[in-house]
Amino acid sequence: MKIETGSITAPQGFAAAGVACGLKKNNNRDLALIVSEVPATAVGVFTRNVVKGHSLQRTMETIRSGLASAVVINSGNANACVGQAGYQDAETMAARVAAELGCPVEQVMTGSTGVIGKRLDMEAVHRGIVEAAANLASSEAAGNQAEQAIMTTDLVPKECVVRIELDGYPVVVAGMAKGSGMIHPNMATMIGIITTDCAVDHDVLQAMLKQTTGQTFNRVSVDGDTSVCDMVVALANGRSGAAKITDQNSVAGQVLQEAITMVSTYLSRLIAQDGEGATKLIEVQCQGAATADDAYQIVLAVGKSPLVKTAIFGEDANWGRILTAAGYSGAHFDPDLCDIYLGDLKVCENGTALLFDEAVAKQILQQKEVLIRIQLREGHAFDRLWTCDFSYDYVKINGSYRT
Amino acid sequence: MKIETGSITAPQGFAAAGVACGLKKNNNRDLALIVSEVPATAVGVFTRNVVKGHSLQRTMETIRSGLASAVVINSGNANACVGQAGYQDAETMAARVAAELGCPVEQVMTGSTGVIGKRLDMEAVHRGIVEAAANLASSEAAGNQAEQAIMTTDLVPKECVVRIELDGYPVVVAGMAKGSGMIHPNMATMIGIITTDCAVDHDVLQAMLKQTTGQTFNRVSVDGDTSVCDMVVALANGRSGAAKITDQNSVAGQVLQEAITMVSTYLSRLIAQDGEGATKLIEVQCQGAATADDAYQIVLAVGKSPLVKTAIFGEDANWGRILTAAGYSGAHFDPDLCDIYLGDLKVCENGTALLFDEAVAKQILQQKEVLIRIQLREGHAFDRLWTCDFSYDYVKINGSYRT
Numbered sequence: 001m002k003i004e005t006g007s008i009t010a011p012q013g014f015a016a017a018g019v020a021c022g023l024k025k026n027n028n029r030d031l032a033l034i035v036s037e038v039p040a041t042a043v044g045v046f047t048r049n050v051v052k053g054h055s056l057q058r059t060m061e062t063i064r065s066g067l068a069s070a071v072v073i074n075s076g077n078a079n080a081c082v083g084q085a086g087y088q089d090a091e092t093m094a095a096r097v098a099a100e101l102g103c104p105v106e107q108v109m110t111g112s113t114g115v116i117g118k119r120l121d122m123e124a125v126h127r128g129i130v131e132a133a134a135n136l137a138s139s140e141a142a143g144n145q146a147e148q149a150i151m152t153t154d155l156v157p158k159e160c161v162v163r164i165e166l167d168g169y170p171v172v173v174a175g176m177a178k179g180s181g182m183i184h185p186n187m188a189t190m191i192g193i194i195t196t197d198c199a200v201d202h203d204v205l206q207a208m209l210k211q212t213t214g215q216t217f218n219r220v221s222v223d224g225d226t227s228v229c230d231m232v233v234a235l236a237n238g239r240s241g242a243a244k245i246t247d248q249n250s251v252a253g254q255v256l257q258e259a260i261t262m263v264s265t266y267l268s269r270l271i272a273q274d275g276e277g278a279t280k281l282i283e284v285q286c287q288g289a290a291t292a293d294d295a296y297q298i299v300l301a302v303g304k305s306p307l308v309k310t311a312i313f314g315e316d317a318n319w320g321r322i323l324t325a326a327g328y329s330g331a332h333f334d335p336d337l338c339d340i341y342l343g344d345l346k347v348c349e350n351g352t353a354l355l356f357d358e359a360v361a362k363q364i365l366q367q368k369e370v371l372i373r374i375q376l377r378e379g380h381a382f383d384r385l386w387t388c389d390f391s392y393d394y395v396k397i398n399g400s401y402r403t
Numbered sequence: 404m405k406i407e408t409g410s411i412t413a414p415q416g417f418a419a420a421g422v423a424c425g426l427k428k429n430n431n432r433d434l435a436l437i438v439s440e441v442p443a444t445a446v447g448v449f450t451r452n453v454v455k456g457h458s459l460q461r462t463m464e465t466i467r468s469g470l471a472s473a474v475v476i477n478s479g480n481a482n483a484c485v486g487q488a489g490y491q492d493a494e495t496m497a498a499r500v501a502a503e504l505g506c507p508v509e510q511v512m513t514g515s516t517g518v519i520g521k522r523l524d525m526e527a528v529h530r531g532i533v534e535a536a537a538n539l540a541s542s543e544a545a546g547n548q549a550e551q552a553i554m555t556t557d558l559v560p561k562e563c564v565v566r567i568e569l570d571g572y573p574v575v576v577a578g579m580a581k582g583s584g585m586i587h588p589n590m591a592t593m594i595g596i597i598t599t600d601c602a603v604d605h606d607v608l609q610a611m612l613k614q615t616t617g618q619t620f621n622r623v624s625v626d627g628d629t630s631v632c633d634m635v636v637a638l639a640n641g642r643s644g645a646a647k648i649t650d651q652n653s654v655a656g657q658v659l660q661e662a663i664t665m666v667s668t669y670l671s672r673l674i675a676q677d678g679e680g681a682t683k684l685i686e687v688q689c690q691g692a693a694t695a696d697d698a699y700q701i702v703l704a705v706g707k708s709p710l711v712k713t714a715i716f717g718e719d720a721n722w723g724r725i726l727t728a729a730g731y732s733g734a735h736f737d738p739d740l741c742d743i744y745l746g747d748l749k750v751c752e753n754g755t756a757l758l759f760d761e762a763v764a765k766q767i768l769q770q771k772e773v774l775i776r777i778q779l780r781e782g783h784a785f786d787r788l789w790t791c792d793f794s795y796d797y798v799k800i801n802g803s804y805r806t
Contacts, residue, residue: 051730051738051754081723084753098779117725117756132534149424168599306797314802320484335454335484338741351454351488353520362735399717 001259003266006161010227011172011197013037013239015136020148021128023114023121025402031128032149034071034193035136041199042238043206045213047230055079055087055112056231058094062106066202068235069103071193072110072132073150074125075178079112082119089120096126100133111191111231113152113178114160143176150191152176153397158270162259166252169170169242171198173256175263177217177232179271191285192232192267198256199238201246207259208248209234216264219385220272221303229247234260272386277393281369282312284385286326286378292370294331295383298374301329302385309390312370317361319347326374359371404662406669409564410546414575414600416440416642420538424531426479426517426524428523432552434531436500437474437596438539442510443640443708444602445471446609448616450633457489458482458515459634461497465509470637472506474596475513475532476553478581482523483517492523499529503536513595514634516555516581546579553581553594556800561673565662569655572645574601576659578666580620580635582674595620595635595670601659602641603648603742609659611651612637617666623675624706624787675789680796683786684772685715687788689729691779697734698786701777705730705788715773720764723751729777736779744776 009016016034021028044063046056055074062068063347079086094108101108112120135141158177163170177192194209209232217232238244238364243344245253273281284303289295305325311318319340327335340348343364347356364370419437426433436660444524447466449459458477465471467487470527475496482489497511504511515523550560561580566573580595594630597612612635620635633683641647676684687706705711714721722743730738743751750759767773 049727049730050734050736051726078723081726081751081754081756083753085781115729117719117751139767144407206645306793310802311775313798316802318518320481323454323484324452324519327452331453333453348520349482350486351484390798392798395713395716395795395798397713399713399719 001162001164001218001262001345003262004161004163006174007140007147007159008034008174008176008193008195009138009140009143010161010174011195011239013197013237014195015138016142017132017135017137018145018147018354019128019131019135021131022124023074027077029145029149030074030076031125032073032146033129033132033136034146034195035101036069036235036237038237038239039069040235041202041205042066042109042233042235043112043202043209044231044233044237051081053112054079054082054206055090055093055110058087058090058110059109059231061111065106067107068109069107070101070109071233072097072108072129073112073191074120074128075113075150075152077112077114077118077120078116079120080116082117083306085119089122092122093125093129096129097133100129108402109233113150113191122305128136130392131334147176152178153276154178154274156274158267158274160263160266162262164259165256166198166242166255169240170261171242172196173198173259173263175267175298177267177271179274187393190217190271192231192264194234194252194263195234196236197240197243199244200236200256201244204245205234205236208260212257212261212264216261216268221300221385221387269386272388275388276397277391278387278388279391280312282387282389283369283371284387285371285373286376286383287373288378289381290332290379292383294333294382295381296329297329298326299383301325302374306390309387310367313389315362315365317342317347317358317365322372323351323376332377333369337377339375343371404565404567404665406665407564407566408562409436409577410541410543410550410562411577411579411598412541412546413564413577414598414642416600416640418541418729419549419554420535420540420551421543422531422534422538423652424534424622425527426477432548433477433479434528434535435552436532436535436539437549438504439472439638439640442472443638443663444469444605444608445512445636445638446605446612447634447636448612454482454484454781456515457485458493458496458513461490461493462512462514462634465512468509468649470510471512472510473500473504473512474636475511476498476515476594477523477528477531478516478553478555480515480517480521480523481519481654483519485520485522488522492525495525496528496532498715503532509767512636516553516594516628518704518750522662527652549581553579556679557581558788559677561670561677563666563669567658567662569643569645572640572643574643574645575599576601576662577665578670579583580674581731582677593620593633593674595667597635597637597663599639600641600643601639601645602647603639603659604647606649607648607656608637609637611663614660615664615667617670617803619664622786624703624740624788624790636795666745672789675791678791679800680794682794683715683792685790685792686772686774688776688791689779689786690776691781693735693779693782695786697736698784700732700734701729702788704728705775705777706790709793712790716769716792716794718765718768720745720761720768725775725777726751726754736781740780742778746774757790
């Protein structure tokens with residue numbers, strides 16, 4: 001099982017399109033449509049922000065039916081905080097897609113990402129939907145265009161494919177996602193879509209997505225802000241021919257779970273790597289915590305610390321900030337037992353500075369990927385989080401986002 | 404009662420000195436000594452970080468005696484995470500001061516601020532203590548030098564004085580503090596010292612300092628990081644002649660409490676204003692919360708959001724980020740009841756965008772002080788926090804702090 005290139009149209013029975021309808025000022029693609037040729041089992045996980053975008057709230061409602069034929073997502077506008085009109089706009093958007101595709105409106109999931117507090121330009125959205133429906137294709141290129149159409153400050157489109165075999169049938173799991181600011185566990189300005197031609201029982205797919213999200217999309221932090229539009233949805237349309245998975249713990253269930261996790265891990269790392277202004281991907285690991293929650297609190301505090309993130313940007317082995325962040329994380333541990341590593345270089349042992357070779361540290365910090373490892377020696381719990389460094393460009397991008 | 408200029412030597416019976424002994428690379432002042440001519444009632448509040456600096460830990464111990472004659476603080480080195488030697492160095496530092504002043508070693512409080520994980524250069528410290536003791540003076544200039552000697556990345560020294568009258572005696576409350584990065588409630592790379600010539604019962608002074616700190620020093624956030632060296636100590640030496648305050652709720656007690664709060668508020672605002680790379684002071688207020696904790700969670704989340712802070716830096720009225728941060732703060736509220744103001748300009752009503760004049764918003768955001776006000780209409784709880792914007796310079800300062 002390995003990550004391959006490919007878009008969300010790789011599983012059988014999926015088509016996509018991505019068009020420019022004028023919601024983005026720069027005329028880039030801004031409306032994506034992903035369609036399954038038969039109603040697919042559909043599940044999702046959604047932002048825990050009290051404030052929620054209107055398009056997302058609509059999807060949280062409609063997904064209860066458990067079936068979806070299409071996902072329509074616009075970028076350039078979050079369709080959030082505009083009052084009752086925002087719900088109507090989301091419904092109108094879905095109705096227009098349903099009319100084009102000839103499917104029930106409740107089988108159309110909606111998503112929006114971009115600026116908060118502005119009404120959607122519904123004329124542009126209508127135009128985009130008509131054009132996208134006319135251009136639906138199962139090609140890899142069509143999937144690429146859909147990926148581009150959900151990007152906001154992302155620099156690169158994010159996609160991957162994993163191929164497995166179930167019952168002797170080839171089965172494909174594919175994913176696409178966008179970041180890249182307002183990214184934090186629970187969740188972020190993040191939208192992820194996973195498609196598969198596997199057949200899966202609804203509740204099993206929901207359980208799989210939830211488990212995977214906890215280990216992957218909810219372990220990414222770019223800036224500690226969680227947005228109002230985040231969602232990851234999974235569509236399973238059964239077109240591979242393999243028998244339906246009805247038990248998460250069956251052999252087939254475990255293989256599918258692994259494939260979904262592999263796709264989600266890959267996309268999560270891409271999101272951190274492409275964080276706003278990022279020059280480096282940082283993986284923060286906490287080992288030997290007394291409890292899972294302690295391990296989580298520590299990777300969270302270290303991964304969101306602006307001081308740690310600017311030090312890594314500056315390639316400065318200032319590990320005191322790592323220990324400091326662990327110290328205020330709320331986790332229980334004895335600092336006098338704590339070791340810290342940058343890559344394979346131990347820089348702190350038993351809470352005390354080690355004399356390490358600054359040149360070796362510099363070499364480690366000059367890499368595009370930096371691993372920070374904290375060993376607590378309190379127990380056996382482990383957690384991991386991906387983040388990025390904090391650069392001048394983050395400030396630049398976010399100082400003038402609306403203009 | 405009003406804020407005046409003046410240093411911590413303004414109350415009777417206090418002297419100070421600030422010298423350069425070589426701990427800072429730039430030959431700036433780096434060792435401060437503050438002395439009371441009689442043992443003063445001494446109380447303190449300290450970082451809640453699990454990891455604590457050695458000089459600070461020593462003070463947490465010695466302050467239990469309730470009396471102090473001197474405070475010695477070095478900058479340029481945090482004396483943290485260097486193992487058992489760090490405790491010995493702090494004790495040696497105190498012993499040297501005690502020898503110079505002829506006071507018991509347990510009446511000398513120690514503090515250190517700067518880089519973590521490096522042994523203190525004790526030869527430099529000794530030199531500095533001898534020089535500081537020889538230069539002790541009650542002049543305002545001597546107090547200024549002590550303020551300079553505790554600065555790290557601070558751009559301006561921080562001091563103020565409030566004069567009150569108790570029993571017909573003039574009484575002075577003075578304060579000094581340093582920021583300016585790793586600043587966050589509970590507490591920060593912050594050191595604050597309050598001196599007064601009032602006589603106060605130990606437990607009353609402790610209660611006053613705790614109450615004040617909760618509303619002031621613990622309501623400042625620069626970057627969400629809390630350090631291992633934070634402390635605020637108060638010394639009351641009784642030299643004014645006014646009767647000893649033994650009840651916090653007496654008239655005299657309330658006057659003193661107000662003076663201490665006024666000094667602490669002023670210093671807290673200065674710390675936020677002088678935050679690393681800051682171009683603006685931001686005050687975040689939450690009104691109408693159901694509970695005090697909800698109000699606190701909201702000002703905390705909004706005040707530490709890098710997205711809010713970069714938007715204010717860019718003078719962009721991107722209030723969606725304020726509502727978003729409130730939404731993920733953990734506070735309970737109905738977003739559909741929430742109003743948001745920038746200064747006096749209402750930009751969001753009932754969770755919905757208002758059409759506001761961008762030129763007016765720009766004018767408000769161009770000021771050196773920006774007030775963000777969130778009205779929840781859920782109850783009557785209020786909280787407030789000071790922070791600063793997030794600029795290129797924050798990244799620059801923290802990308803190469805050790806070099």
